Amino acid sequence: MTTPASATKASTPGAPKTARGARTRARILQAAEETFGALGYHRAGITDITRAAGVAQGTFYTYFGGKEEILRELVLDMGHKVRAHLAAKILGARDRMEAEERGLRAFLEYLAAHPSLYRVLQEAQFVDEAIYRDYYETFSRGYADMLDNASRKGEIRPGNNEHRAWALMGLSHFLGMKYALWDQRDNFDDIVATLSDLFHNGLPLSGRDKP
Amino acid sequence: MTTPASATKASTPGAPKTARGARTRARILQAAEETFGALGYHRAGITDITRAAGVAQGTFYTYFGGKEEILRELVLDMGHKVRAHLAAKILGARDRMEAEERGLRAFLEYLAAHPSLYRVLQEAQFVDEAIYRDYYETFSRGYADMLDNASRKGEIRPGNNEHRAWALMGLSHFLGMKYALWDQRDNFDDIVATLSDLFHNGLPLSGRDKP
DNA sequence: CGAAAATATGAATCAGTTGTCATATTGAGA
DNA sequence: TCTCAATATGACAACTGATTCATATTTTCG
Incomplete structure (x- = not known):
């Protein structure tokens, strides 16, 4: 898709403001490294990352703008x-x-x-x-x-x-x-x-x- | 998707049996090289390749099993x-x-x-x-x-x-x-x-x- | 020329994904 | 304890793009 002209892509959400938030963000980052490493960037879905991190899909977008x-x-x-x-x-x-x-x-x-x-x-x-x-x-x-x-x-x-x-x-x-x-x-x-x-x-x- | 277990992917169609077929196949291969080179494998769609080759989408599958x-x-x-x-x-x-x-x-x-x-x-x-x-x-x-x-x-x-x-x-x-x-x-x-x-x-x- | 085979077409199908959103939960500070 | 901002949830809307298929068209060759 590559940025379909006029749309989507919520730009970088702010940094976490809580210890819990920081922890979650770190877990997602870690999970992303593992998942991308194992499946490759394209085959890895946000779903795979959040599953590996143990959080819901939506949580991903609390900390990151996108894949x-x-x-x-x-x-x-x-x-x-x-x-x-x-x-x-x-x-x-x-x-x-x-x-x-x-x-x-x-x-x-x-x-x-x-x-x-x-x-x-x-x-x-x-x-x-x-x-x-x-x-x-x-x-x-x-x-x-x-x-x-x-x-x-x-x-x-x-x-x-x-x-x-x-x-x-x-x-x-x-x-x-x-x-x-x-x-x-x-x-x-x-x-x-x-x-x-x-x-x-x-x-x-x-x-x-x-x- | 990575070969969804039991499905898809028509295996290699036979080689062209006509001069015309050979020409078309060659055109598609050439177009694929250019298109992959310019856009990258994932961003390049079959559509882009066939368009560059000047043939219809379906024609692609006459000569190749898939992307x-x-x-x-x-x-x-x-x-x-x-x-x-x-x-x-x-x-x-x-x-x-x-x-x-x-x-x-x-x-x-x-x-x-x-x-x-x-x-x-x-x-x-x-x-x-x-x-x-x-x-x-x-x-x-x-x-x-x-x-x-x-x-x-x-x-x-x-x-x-x-x-x-x-x-x-x-x-x-x-x-x-x-x-x-x-x-x-x-x-x-x-x-x-x-x-x-x-x-x-x-x-x-x-x-x-x-x- | 007149089948039959080979090719070509592109609309429709179908699977899969990202990113959104309305709603719940949590926890820090008053 | 109460309240509110920060987080978390997961169903789902909105798309993208690969592959199929019924239907033309072209070529081959008897």
């Missing part, structure tokens, strides 16, 4: 959580190389533990592309900044760190999809080792190219 | 085309390293020229995950085989080429999404150069680690 809005909220929320998790896991790294390894491992582990993240985020792309782009543009900016710092410190080669950031995000994304979600591994040592080797030495046999 | 089926067909078709394109572009490469550069460039150019590919494929993931997985599993197998060959020839370091294949696919995917689709660039020299440097030297300043 799209709760998805947006979810994506924002997830973005914060992932970044916080990765930041924490990277914290003690000696240099950028170690940070990359830790970051990759942390991402894979996070994805294995929170598979809904992936599905909700990826599906958001087709519901509201802007929020999906924001997620990755924000992420990539932070990533590129860290690489720039490492460049300045002489820890990594000079080069276009924006390009590198997108490449590295993509690589994590696919490795996560394949090994954490599809194959459902719980040990990522060998994967991290393979990528670590790539980061350190590139692909060629000996690193004797342009130094 | 999901035409999507499947599209994904399969696209898979063949991309692989053919990349294979052709890589053909004359002297070594694996050059093949990687050419492959990345070819992928970015293909995506810029066929943006529907991306959208249809990515969205297929949430309509019929199996076909999406097949697409990438097939692709990755071929990719890993090529890397294995290069390993044997001593062109690249030994290592887990399956992991590498997924990492390389992911990296291309994200670079394509960002630069070909979102930023709509038409020149990818600098991106290919950045990644070429990564492939040759890894990230660290000098390549003097474990040789």
Whole structure:
């Protein structure tokens, strides 16, 4: 339907004004994450969400303007959580190389533990592309900044760190999809080792190219 | 709805038995690619597809079992085309390293020229995950085989080429999404150069680690 | 040319969903 | 305890969009 021209869509209701309200809202949000994660955005009905939350359909609209809005909220929320998790896991790294390894491992582990993240985020792309782009543009900016710092410190080669950031995000994304979600591994040592080797030495046999 | 247990979905109608039929079917397939690409799978109605193809709604069901089926067909078709394109572009490469550069460039150019590919494929993931997985599993197998060959020839370091294949696919995917689709660039020299440097030297300043 | 098969048509059916609303319940503060 | 604003309820109105089907039209080929 996509906003049938002149109609519907009650815009964001105000925030809850009671402890009870806050609790209910949180339950619905949580239920939405699970339901979207399990069924996907389109197959999941408001009914499924409210049933999972243990409230009546109508209650949904006390806190959220509609299906799209709760998805947006979810994506924002997830973005914060992932970044916080990765930041924490990277914290003690000696240099950028170690940070990359830790970051990759942390991402894979996070994805294995929170598979809904992936599905909700990826599906958001087709519901509201802007929020999906924001997620990755924000992420990539932070990533590129860290690489720039490492460049300045002489820890990594000079080069276009924006390009590198997108490449590295993509690589994590696919490795996560394949090994954490599809194959459902719980040990990522060998994967991290393979990528670590790539980061350190590139692909060629000996690193004797342009130094 | 997800196949309501006991119902609907007329299974694949037979192939057209007339030149006219073949033409009509092709027109619908083409229209579906454009329509899904422009509106997305869910927002695109059968109506939109048939209108774009210049036929009546009912005609659609003469050739396709339903909306999901035409999507499947599209994904399969696209898979063949991309692989053919990349294979052709890589053909004359002297070594694996050059093949990687050419492959990345070819992928970015293909995506810029066929943006529907991306959208249809990515969205297929949430309509019929199996076909999406097949697409990438097939692709990755071929990719890993090529890397294995290069390993044997001593062109690249030994290592887990399956992991590498997924990492390389992911990296291309994200670079394509960002630069070909979102930023709509038409020149990818600098991106290919950045990644070429990564492939040759890894990230660290000098390549003097474990040789 | 004259069936018979293959195609084409589009109105009607049918299932399923979102978002609304009038009505009840709850609980915090006076 | 009483009152009122905040919440909760769930039946239902209003739509959307996929698929079907009885009915034309076109093509093939004997």
